[in-house]
Amino acid sequence: MTIISSEPVRADLTLWEIGPYHSSLPAPMRLKLRLDGEIIAQCEVETGYLHRGLEKACELHPWRAAIAYMDHLDPEVAIFGELVLCLAVEEIGEIIVPPRAQRIRIILAELSRISAHLVFMVRMAKAVGSETIVHYLLRDRERILDLFELVAGARFSLNFLRFGGVSADITDGFIERVLDVCDLIRIRIKEYNDIFTFNYGFLKRSSFVGKIDPILVKSSGMTGPNARASGISFDVRKDMPYIGYDQFDFEIPLGRGEGGIVGDAHDRFLLRLREITQSMELLKQVSDHVPIGEFQNEKIDKEYIVPPGEAYARIESSRGLLGCHVVSDGSPCPSRIQLRTPSVANLLAIPQFVSGIRIEDLPVVLASLDLGIAEADR
Amino acid sequence: MRISVFSNIASYIRSVFRGAWSIAESCTTAFPYILRWGELRKEITEGYPDPVSSKTADDLPPRSRGLLFNDIDRCTGCKECEKICPAQCIRVEEEPGANNSKIWVSVYDVDFSRCIFCGLCVEVCQPASLVHTRQYEGAAYHLTDLIASFGRGQITAEQRASWAALRQMSESDEVTL
Amino acid sequence: MMSEQNSWIIAWCNSISFLSEIPGWAHALLALISTYCLVIVPSGALMVYLDRKISADLQARVGPNRAGPAGILQPLADLLKLLQKEATKESSWRQNVWLSVHTMALYSTLAVMPLGSMALLVDTEMSAFIPFWSALVLALGTMLLGLSQDSVPGWFGGIRVAAQTLAGSFPALIALLCVGVRAGNFRWSILANCQDFSPWSWTFLSNPFQFIAFIVFVMSGLVLLAIPPLDGGVSMSDIHGGVSSHLFGRRLSLFRFGRFFGFFFWSIIAVVLFLGAWKLPLQVSEGLRAQEAFRFLATIELIWLLAKTFFLMLFITWVARVNPRSRVDQITDFAWKVLSPFSLAALVGASICAGWKAFL
Numbered sequence: 001m002t003i004i005s006s007e008p009v010r011a012d013l014t015l016w017e018i019g020p021y022h023s024s025l026p027a028p029m030r031l032k033l034r035l036d037g038e039i040i041a042q043c044e045v046e047t048g049y050l051h052r053g054l055e056k057a058c059e060l061h062p063w064r065a066a067i068a069y070m071d072h073l074d075p076e077v078a079i080f081g082e083l084v085l086c087l088a089v090e091e092i093g094e095i096i097v098p099p100r101a102q103r104i105r106i107i108l109a110e111l112s113r114i115s116a117h118l119v120f121m122v123r124m125a126k127a128v129g130s131e132t133i134v135h136y137l138l139r140d141r142e143r144i145l146d147l148f149e150l151v152a153g154a155r156f157s158l159n160f161l162r163f164g165g166v167s168a169d170i171t172d173g174f175i176e177r178v179l180d181v182c183d184l185i186r187i188r189i190k191e192y193n194d195i196f197t198f199n200y201g202f203l204k205r206s207s208f209v210g211k212i213d214p215i216l217v218k219s220s221g222m223t224g225p226n227a228r229a230s231g232i233s234f235d236v237r238k239d240m241p242y243i244g245y246d247q248f249d250f251e252i253p254l255g256r257g258e259g260g261i262v263g264d265a266h267d268r269f270l271l272r273l274r275e276i277t278q279s280m281e282l283l284k285q286v287s288d289h290v291p292i293g294e295f296q297n298e299k300i301d302k303e304y305i306v307p308p309g310e311a312y313a314r315i316e317s318s319r320g321l322l323g324c325h326v327v328s329d330g331s332p333c334p335s336r337i338q339l340r341t342p343s344v345a346n347l348l349a350i351p352q353f354v355s356g357i358r359i360e361d362l363p364v365v366l367a368s369l370d371l372g373i374a375e376a377d378r
Numbered sequence: 379m380r381i382s383v384f385s386n387i388a389s390y391i392r393s394v395f396r397g398a399w400s401i402a403e404s405c406t407t408a409f410p411y412i413l414r415w416g417e418l419r420k421e422i423t424e425g426y427p428d429p430v431s432s433k434t435a436d437d438l439p440p441r442s443r444g445l446l447f448n449d450i451d452r453c454t455g456c457k458e459c460e461k462i463c464p465a466q467c468i469r470v471e472e473e474p475g476a477n478n479s480k481i482w483v484s485v486y487d488v489d490f491s492r493c494i495f496c497g498l499c500v501e502v503c504q505p506a507s508l509v510h511t512r513q514y515e516g517a518a519y520h521l522t523d524l525i526a527s528f529g530r531g532q533i534t535a536e537q538r539a540s541w542a543a544l545r546q547m548s549e550s551d552e553v554t555l
Numbered sequence: 556m557m558s559e560q561n562s563w564i565i566a567w568c569n570s571i572s573f574l575s576e577i578p579g580w581a582h583a584l585l586a587l588i589s590t591y592c593l594v595i596v597p598s599g600a601l602m603v604y605l606d607r608k609i610s611a612d613l614q615a616r617v618g619p620n621r622a623g624p625a626g627i628l629q630p631l632a633d634l635l636k637l638l639q640k641e642a643t644k645e646s647s648w649r650q651n652v653w654l655s656v657h658t659m660a661l662y663s664t665l666a667v668m669p670l671g672s673m674a675l676l677v678d679t680e681m682s683a684f685i686p687f688w689s690a691l692v693l694a695l696g697t698m699l700l701g702l703s704q705d706s707v708p709g710w711f712g713g714i715r716v717a718a719q720t721l722a723g724s725f726p727a728l729i730a731l732l733c734v735g736v737r738a739g740n741f742r743w744s745i746l747a748n749c750q751d752f753s754p755w756s757w758t759f760l761s762n763p764f765q766f767i768a769f770i771v772f773v774m775s776g777l778v779l780l781a782i783p784p785l786d787g788g789v790s791m792s793d794i795h796g797g798v799s800s801h802l803f804g805r806r807l808s809l810f811r812f813g814r815f816f817g818f819f820f821w822s823i824i825a826v827v828l829f830l831g832a833w834k835l836p837l838q839v840s841e842g843l844r845a846q847e848a849f850r851f852l853a854t855i856e857l858i859w860l861l862a863k864t865f866f867l868m869l870f871i872t873w874v875a876r877v878n879p880r881s882r883v884d885q886i887t888d889f890a891w892k893v894l895s896p897f898s899l900a901a902l903v904g905a906s907i908c909a910g911w912k913a914f915l
Contacts, residue, residue: 016707024793038711057464065464068496127792129784129880132408135614139421153441153510159496167501168441187418194407200400201784201879302502359711360882363792394893401878408877412612422615 002046013041016359020049024363026123027373029347031362038358043351050377058337063089063163063306066334071157073339074375076119079112080317081375082161085337087242087313088326089163093306095297101165102244103290107178108151108160109243109315110279110286114185115144116318117272117279120370124269125196127363128205133196140188143181150174163304164297175287182280189276197273206269207260210365212353214263220349224320224342226369229255229271230263236316248285250278265361265368272370305332319343319372343376436512443495443510446488448528452507455481459499459508467492468499473533476541477548485529490516586676587665594670598861599815600630602868609869610876640804649703654806657696661813664689664820669743671833671856672840673849683731683741686824687724690779693817694720701798712797715788715883716781722890723778726771729898733768733905734758734828747832759829764904769829771898773871776821778890780814783875787883789814822864822871830867833860 019030028049034042054073058066066085073081083105090097097105118141125133145155151170152160160167196202217227227234235252237245253274259266308330314323320342327336346369354365411419438444455472471485500508518524533541577585604619604627611618619626667677667685677685694717701713735741737758738749750757759769774785781788789797799810826832833856834840843852881889 014707023791023795035707061464062462064498065462065496068464068494068498071496072494125879129790129792130878131610132614132877135423135616139423139615149442150439151441153439153443153497154495157494157496159498171440184418191407195404195877196879198400199404199878200397201881204885205879205882358882358884360787360790360793401874404877405874408613409873411615412609412873414612419615423617425617425620 002044019046024127024366026366026371029371029373033359033362035359038360040354040357040359040362043354045347045350047347047373048377050373052378054378055337055339059334062332063304063334066337067161068157068159071159072374073341073378074317074319074372075156076372076374077112077116077318078156078158079108079161080315080322082158083109083243084313084315084317084322084324084339085326086161086163087315088311088324089306089328091311091313092309092326092328093163093300093304095164095300097165097243098294098297099244099291100169100293101295101297103286104166104170104295105161105243106245106248106286107170107175107283107290108148108158110283111144111147111178111181113279113318114276115141116370117276118144120272120318120367121192121196121269123367123370124206124265124364127367128202130196130199130202133192136188136191136195140185143184147174147177147181150177162296162300163306164300165295167296169295170290175290178283179287182283185276186280189273192273197270203259203266205361206266206364206368207264209260209361210265210353210357210368211261212263212349216349216352220352221345222320222342222349223345224316224318225271225275226268226346227320228252229268231255234321236314236321240314242313242315247289248282250282250285253278265364268368268370305330306334314340317342319370319375320345322375339375339378341372341375341378343370343372346371347376438512438514442512442514443497443500445490445511445513445516446493446499446526447509447511448486448488449507449509450483450486450528450530452505453483453486453528454505454507455483456504458502458504462498462502464496464498465492465494471529473538474541474545476544482533482541483529484532486527487529488526489524490526491521491524583676586674590665590668590670590674591662594857594861595665595816595819598819598865599812602815602819602865603630603633605865605869606872610872613873613876634808637808638805640807642804646806647703650700650806653696653700653703654802654809657693657700658809658813660689660692660696661816663692667743668820668823669747669827669832670823671853671860672744672747673853674857675743678743680740680742682743683735683746683824683828684728686820687728687731690720690724690817693780693813697798704798704801706801708794708797708800711794712789712800715790715797718887719778719781719785719788719883719890722887723775723780723894725775726890726894726898727775727779729895729902730768730772730775731828733765733898733901736902736905736909737761737765743827747827747834750831750834752831752834752836754831757829757831762905762908764901764908765829767897767901768905769825771894771901772829773821773825773867775890775894775898776825777871778886778894780817780821782814782818782821782871784878784880785886785889787881787886790880790883792880818868818871819864822867823860826860826863826867830863833857835859 013034013036016033016035017030018033019025020028025031030046030049032044032046033040052072054069058069061069067082070081070085071078089095118137122134122137122141125131125137148158149155151168151174152158212222212226212230214230214232216222217230217232222230223234223236231254233252233254236242237250238252253271255262255267255271257264257267258270261267306328308328310325310327312323312325314321316322321340322342323340325336325338325340326334329335350366350369354362357365410416414420455470457470457472460466460468460470467489469485469487469489470483472481472483475482495510497510500510516524607629608618608626619629622628622632664686667682669675669678669682675682698713698717701709701711701716703709704713731741734746738746740746754760758765760766776782777785789799794800799807802810835856840852840856843849
């Protein structure tokens with residue numbers, strides 16, 4: 001996929017091609033920059049370097065193996081890929097998910113969101129060359145991965161959700177450990193703020209840089225934290241609640257432009273920091289309401305065949321609206337699985353707003369978009 | 379509106395000091411780490427593989443998915459694992475065994491270079507012969523070393539013939555009984 | 556030239572029988588070579604080790620721990636690894652020329668390096684200015700090295716380094732003048748002699764303006780030589796280290812060591828100008844002089860000087876590890892709009908202070 005800006009290409013500018021592997025890129029992709037001095041005049045994005053044929057691979061395997069494939073939709077946040085497939089299949093089969101399983105799903109999803117946002121902050125810190133905070137952030141993400149390992153047996157590719165529930169019950173003391181980790185991260189966030197968030201050098205690097213217009217957000221279909229940082233209040237958890245998000249009380253933070261203007265790179269950073277806090281609030285609420293009961297719908301056993309039909313499910317992943325269209329024809333394998341991933345919209349927007357920034361800001365802007373090339377190329 | 383020179387200078391000096399203060403604040407926040415002050419700052423990266431890490435295979439959580447192990451005596455050769463495997467890393471070949479109730483699993487190869495450790499094979503295993511071990515160190519020098527074989531081995535033609543005869547006998551016994 | 560100042564090398568030579576007869580120029584050459592091999596290279600290795608270990612502590616990591624006990628041999632391992640790297644691309648003759656110009660400019664400063672009262676090869680009235688000449692030649696070499704690379708990161712790296720050097724040299728020179736105003740001369744020995752062992756007698760604490768001058772001097776050195784955190788010219792995240800992006804193996808190790816040397820040299824100058832140089836307690840140095848233990852005196856002066864230098868370098872590294880790298884236009888802005896006015900204010904203030912003292 002090549003994304004070019006609408007203006008005609010100017011030949012009088014320096015051409016600089018970056019990629020597929022370059023330290024200013026968060027993931028394998030290719031940028032064709034036309035430079036006017038050190039200022040980017042035009043930009044072209046080329047993706048597809050991480051294409052794995054994921055949608056096709058899902059069609060070739062049994063339904064249950066498709067969950068294992070959806071783990072790899074975005075390896076950093078495996079749970080969202082699983083969740084969206086499970087929700088779509090549950091809609092087709094009209095499977096009722098027990099409340100305990102719903103709560104476990106929320107806990108895992110929110111933990112994944114925190115971990116994804118921590119990784120986002122790592123990318124941001126690396127882009128501006130601040131080394132110390134990178135290690136602190138990764139150290140704290142490790143605690144969350146420990147929780148995943150405890151409950152699912154793996155740190156990244158969880159393969160934990162099943163149609164109609166989850167594959168195993170949470171272990172004793174898991175919820176207490178989740179709360180401990182939340183408390184720890186709450187303390188750490190104060191430290192991050194002191195070291196990094198409001199550091200003068202970081203403010204200078206990221207505020208007023210890479211502003212995204214609300215108009216551009218709408219025209220390119222951006223969702224998630226990037227759109228909310230530009231002031232567009234849209235969150236699937238709030239607007240189209242799933243897995244019982246509507247039973248909890250939480251707020252959707254919006255960009256306020258504290259560092260510079262609404263919708264700049266620093267705003268996107270701050271917004272994700274707030275989302276971490278908000279996710280922890282949510283975790284605290286959920287942990288009080290984990291009912292005792294079964295964790296898996298008993299009707300769904302190993303021989304379960306998804307009935308013919310189709311469904312579309314959408315969730316709020318850490319990067320935005322993640323949609324999944326599933327078609328079943330009653331055979332043991334899915335007939336079609338199609339995904340709508342949030343990072344594609346972010347990629348589409350790049351050529352529209354990077355012109356005019358300096359090449360030194362390019363890593364910061366790209367990092368602040370939180371691109372998941374794995375899910376964009378899929 | 380004209381802004382006076384003095385307020386310009388004042389705001390200039392204020393911004394210089396704000397920058398200096400913020401940088402000093404960042405540095406002092408990180409400084410206690412050098413001396414490992416406070417409980418929260420004691421945690422550091424674990425050394426691996428030496429000095430011997432605090433995390434050994436026994437410390438892993440009970441559900442950790444390590445390398446696969448198949449207890450071939452209990453394996454029925456039903457090939458469920460082969461069918462479900464998303465990475466197609468399991469290869470099973472089986473033959474009828476010496477008596478009717480036994481299946482001779484001649485080949486049971488797991489290719490760990492393809493395995494994604496999703497755990498689906500363990501989940502579908504009816505006799506629970508396939509399990510995840512706690513072993514996680516699977517590095518090898520050659521790709522072929524990554525194939526773990528649990529099968530009982532190919533049988534010769536004579537064995538096949540004699541087993542077929544044995545089965546025949548037991549069948550006829552059953553009939554006579 | 557062959558005055559009392561470099562008597563340390565004569566003292567050492569006289570103790571070895573076959574070296575006692577050699578002519579003066581050979582003494583000077585020997586002094587340069589031994590300074591490089593016995594002071595610069597080991598300090599480089601030690602500094603790399605300390606830097607890596609302390610930043611590992613800062614970042615809640617372990618740091619090098621494989622090569623030797625507690626990873627002490629890590630610098631050697633790094634060097635061996637870089638030396639045995641194969642060249643993947645033929646380098647052009649222009650690149651070789653500019654790399655050698657760059658290296659020569661760098662190491663020409665060895666001759667003016669102040670390493671103690673007994674170890675001053677060149678101690679003229681203009682000594683303190685000679686490093687600036689070297690820094691400018693160094694910037695020229697680096698810029699043309701970058702421009703000769705036929706790659707976008709090289710061009711940007713080269714131009715940015717040149718811009719930074721121009722921006723940084725003005726406040727650095729003014730800050731140097733502040734010290735000269737206090738000492739009355741730019742001779743290393745005189746600049747050092749106006750200070751004493753106790754920190755209260757050091758130039759940077761003598762009055763607030765000298766303190767500003769010290770801060771400005773150190774920071775403009777960071778700008779001038781593109782040392783972290785003010786190293787936008789060799790920024791890693793967008794232009795892959797700029798000039799060094801297309802260097803590898805031996806050339807890269809030469810370039811990197813050159814950058815270390817620049818940092819080291821600047822810190823030594825800062826220590827000599829502002830932080831009490833090599834001055835030991837008066838009784839100690841006088842006593843050793845009286846006993847004619849020149850070798851011992853030279854050694855402990857060097858150790859004291861290097862200890863202060865390392866402390867300053869580690870301080871800067873600490874700041875650099877925690878804070879983000881600045882953008883190159885912000886760095887040049889900072890040098891022109893913040894460092895320069897402050898250095899001028901410091902110069903005015905220091906002159907008034909000096910005049911006040913003279914009047915008294």
